[in-house]
Amino acid sequence: MKMRIHLIVLAVFTSVLASCSKETSETVDIVEKENVTEVEQNVLATVNEYRVSYGLNALKFDPIAYKYASEHTDYMIAKGALSHDEFTARATALAADVDVELVAENVAKDYTTATEVFQGWLESTNHRRTMEGDFNHTAVSVKKDSNGTFYFTQIFYR
Numbered sequence: 001m002k003m004r005i006h007l008i009v010l011a012v013f014t015s016v017l018a019s020c021s022k023e024t025s026e027t028v029d030i031v032e033k034e035n036v037t038e039v040e041q042n043v044l045a046t047v048n049e050y051r052v053s054y055g056l057n058a059l060k061f062d063p064i065a066y067k068y069a070s071e072h073t074d075y076m077i078a079k080g081a082l083s084h085d086e087f088t089a090r091a092t093a094l095a096a097d098v099d100v101e102l103v104a105e106n107v108a109k110d111y112t113t114a115t116e117v118f119q120g121w122l123e124s125t126n127h128r129r130t131m132e133g134d135f136n137h138t139a140v141s142v143k144k145d146s147n148g149t150f151y152f153t154q155i156f157y158r
Contacts, residue, residue: 028078033143035070036150042114043140043154047131050118059138059156064097066139069105069153073141076151082107090155098137100157104130108152117152134158 048058068090076083084107091103106127111117121127135156142152 028075030071030074030078032070032074033077033145036142036144039114039142039150040140043117043142043152044138046114046118047138047140047154050122050131054132056132057136059135062098062137062139062157064139065094065137065155065157066141068094069139069141069155070143072105072107072155073143073151073153076107076109076153077143077145080145082109082151094155094157098157102133102135103155103157104133104135105156106130106152106154109149111152112150117150130156 044059044061052058072086072090075085079085084105087105090105091100094100094103106121108117108120111120121131133156135158137158138154138156140152140154142150144150
C-alpha cells in the first residue's frame with residue numbers, strides 16, 4: 001500500500017514536470033563522465049543558503065540520490081540535450097532504495113558556475129518552486145561533455 005501511495009505521488013509530480021520536457025527515453029551510448037565535485041558542492045551550498053535565508057531547512061546530501069543524478073547527467077551528455085527522460089523510473093528506483101514520499105529534479109546545461117545555474121533556476125517559476133519545495137534530501141551531479149559544456153542534475157526528495 002505504501003509503495004502504491006508513493007507511485008501515485010510520483011505520477012502526480014511527474015505530470016507537473018511534464019511542462020519542462022517529455023517523459024521519453026532514447027537509446028544512447030552512455031559513457032560515464034567525471035563529476036565536477038567543486039561545482040556540485042557549490043550548487044548544494046548555494047541552494048541551501050537560499051533555502052535557509054527564506055526560513056526553509058537546509059537539504060542533506062544523499063549518496064543514493066547522487067548515484068541517480070550522476071547517471072542522468074551522463075544520459076543527458078550522451079543525448080546532447082536537457083531532459084527529464086525516465087524521471088518516473090529514477091524516482092521509483094530511489095523510492096525502492098530509501099523511504100521517500102516525493103521526488104523532484106532540476107536539470108540545466110550551458111552554465112559554468114554554481115551561481116549561474118542557481119540564478120537560472122531561480123528565474124524559472126517551476127525550478128524555483130522545486131528549490132523551495134518541502135524536501136529534506138538532495139544530490140547534485142555536474143559533469144562536462146567533451147566540448148566542455150556543463151550539465152547539471154539536482155534531485156530532491158522527502
